[in-house]
Amino acid sequence: LFVEDRDFYRHHGVDWGAVSRSAVSYLTGQKARGASTLTMQLTAMLDPKLSWQTGGRSLKRKWHQLQAARQLEKTWTKAQILEAYINLMVWRGDLQGVSTASLALFGKWPRGLNKDESILLVSLLAAPNASIQRIADRACVLINAGYQADCQEVKELAFQQLSQRRLPIEQRADSLSLAARLLTQANQNYQTSLDKNLQDFSYQALRSQLASLAAQKANAGAVLVLNNQTGEVLAYVANSGLVEDKVWVDGIYAPRQAGSTLKPFLYGLAFENNLLTAASVLDDQALNISTEQGLYVPQNYEKDFKGAVTVRRALASSLNIPAVLTLNKVGLENFWKMLNELGFSLEQQADYYGNALALGGADINVWQLANAYRALANQGQFSEATLELSSPIRATKTILSPQASFIVADILSDRNARSLTFGYENPLATPFWSAVKTGTSKDMRDNWCVGFSSRFTVAVWVGNMQGLPMRDVSGITGAAPVWQMVMNYLEAGAGQSFAPQPPKGVHQQLVEFDGFAQPNYQEWFIDGTEQAKVSYWPNNVPEIVYPVANTIIALDPDMPKNYQKVFFKAKTGGEQLSFWLNDKNLASAQQDYAWQPKRGRYLLQLKNLQGQVRAQVRFEVRGKAFVK
Structure with missing residues (x-):
């Protein structure tokens, strides 16, 4: 503070006295005086548009920086501002953050620095890349100002320490765990597919975003970037380095709850099996589902209900009730199998997760999630990702049809469809074609943003190392800004990303909607599933009244079979429908049907x-039948 902002604890983001003196110097042609407070400098680190290095020196830019600093001081404490500043400041070369600089220059964490080392480190702030002599002279100025130390000793320390680096850039916190994973023997070399410039950018983008979320208990994150075609890993940011005793934790492989990130695969499975189309209507309203543990009552993130919505809107806007309804159509076991085929390696059986599997109740990691979305980008073709440069071509397998994958990707790229929840302008929007999904786990402990362009897949996780709830941080406000920055960086150097061409077996058709507020529009259909008109009148929708989804019926061994019949009840909505049980036609659904229960698992359907x-x-x- 003595070096950068002596009035830090007295101003509210702007030192108006310093601003006035600087303005006078500017107008009279005198030597420029520094007027930027520590808070103003931080705003430029958090928003590059406010930095003179990207926006140039201008009064307009300085005015915007003043306003941003005042706003920041209204929402952050002084301690939070100071912490973010020292963690984002570049101290020398490419050493960002006080911990990185301390480790690189002195081989120890900041808490272990002695007085001479601390003075030398602070002397780097004003001009980090100045000559060693100039930095040594600046250190002596600090000492002469009252900091007890020997000027000559600090000068000797400067020439000794600043001419070497103990921490190569490859050993920053973002890659420490990766190096430990790959380098298992002494003097071993491993040539990775990582792009150094992209790795550096992704690391800084993550740290910058986490600094802006420091007040909301977000201090950790991870970023993984894959080449869609080859599966090569282009960036592997395993750790933010902001939690001193957790720098060896590999955030790419750490298990975290999935949030809503698995929904695209659920809907894709429904499309592939002709259970739903993107124009199908699902009712987003309060839902009670009977389970072994009692009633399961899913809710949306915003704690409200949207009513009748198309599947396109339900997926793009990440509505929870429609996802649970879709899971009941697809089947829990079928969805569980698909996720395992995609590489998620779920530790528990399907029954353990129940309906929560649709809403992210399973633990996954960044590596698994990124590569599963890469399969969507590759028309449902799955192959393992790799860190090895120019690795042999790996075997592929089809997890989802090209037709279903295409429709899912089209929905995830639809800004209008996602506006129901996220609005039109948000960090998911890019100036090129991209498909993206966010996710937020229970109590905001984890949030995700994962998506792809025509060339790259990017997955981002944001949370904290303690596994504690964050304060009002969702996928759209936590991970999404990092995803957008990295994706924009990738595409800026690769050319325009275009929407994929529709595969054979899909076509677009105008759909007319009747019965609820949905404008007519052109929708994609798998051949044979097209709907020219979709009518949805809530009171006339076919429904199985009993049994409700996931009911468990217990046989009574002391009661004769004839007294244990189960009555299937349905609302047909005026259609001619029949009950089908495990693909066998039972009877017309116009009236209740008495069925003799037997042990087993069943799928009851209404078919036209x-x-x-x-x-x-x-x-x-379940249970045992009556025995005489």
């Missing part, structure tokens, strides 16, 4: 005369 499924539920029968 054309064989289309209009509603379905899964249930299970």
Whole structure:
């Protein structure tokens, strides 16, 4: 503070006296005087548009910086501003953050620095890349101002320490755990596919965003960038380096709750099995589902309900109730199998997760998530990602059809469809074609942003190393800005990203909607599933009234079978429908059907005369039958 901002604890972001003196010097042609407070400098680190290095020196830019500093002081404490400043400041060369500088120059953490080392480190602030002699002279100025130390000893320390670096840039916190993972023997070399410039940019983008979230208990994150075609890892930021005793934690492989990031695969499975189209209508309203543990009552992130919505809007805007309804159509076991095929390696069986699997109740990691989305970018073709440069071509397998993958990607790129939840302008928007999804886990402990352009897939996780809830940090405010910065950086150097060409077997058709507020529009369909008109009148929607989804029926061994019949009940909505149980036609659904239960798992469906499924539920029968 003595060097950069002596009135730090007295001003509110702007030192108006210093600003006045600087303005007079500027107008009279005298030597420029510094007027930027520590807070003003921090705003330029958080927003590059406010930095003279990118925006040039101008009164307009300085005015915007003044306003930003005043606003920052209203929301952050002085301690938070100071912490962010020392963690984002570049101290010498490319050494960003006080911990990195301390480790590189002195081989120790900041808390272990002695007085001479501390004075020398602070002397770097005004001009980090000045000559060693100039920095040594500046250190002596500090000593003469009252800091007890020997000027000659500090000068000798400067020439000794500033001419060497103990910490190569490759050993920053972002890659420490990766080096430990790959280098298992002494004097071993491993040639990776990492792009150094991209790695550096991704690391700084993550640290910058986390600094802006310091007041909201977000101090950790990870970024992974993949080449869609080759699967090569281009950036592997495993750690932000902001938590001193956690720098060896590999955030790429650390298990975290998935949030809403798995929904695209769920809907893709529904498309592939002709259970839904992007124009199908799902009712986003309060839902009670019977489970072994009691009623399961899912809610949306915003704690409200949107009513009737198309599948396109439900997925793009990440609505939870429609996702649970879709899981019941697809089947929990089928979705669980698909996720494992995508490389998620879920530790528990499907029943353990239940309906929560649709909403991110499973633990996943950044590596798994990025590569699964890369499969979407590659028309449903899955292959393992690799850190090895020019590695042999790896085997691929089809997880999802090209047609279903294309429609999912198109939905995830639809700014209008996601505006229901996120608005039109948000960090998910890019000036080129991209498909993206966010996710936020329970209590805001983790948030995600993952998506792809035509060439690259980027996955970002933001949270904290303690696994504690963050304060009002969601995927859109936490991870998404980092995703956007990295994706913009990638595409700026690669040329324009264009939307993928539709594969054979899909076509676009105008859909007319009736019964709820949805404008007509052109929708993509897998051939044979097209709908020219979609009518949705809530009171006329076919529904299986009993059993409800995931009901468990218990047989009573002391009661004769004839007294244990289960009555299937349905609302047909005026359609001619039949009950189908495990693909066997039972009877017309116009009236209740008495069924004799037997142990097992069942899929009960309502089908029309054309064989289309209009509603379905899964249930299970347990226990022993009556024995005379």
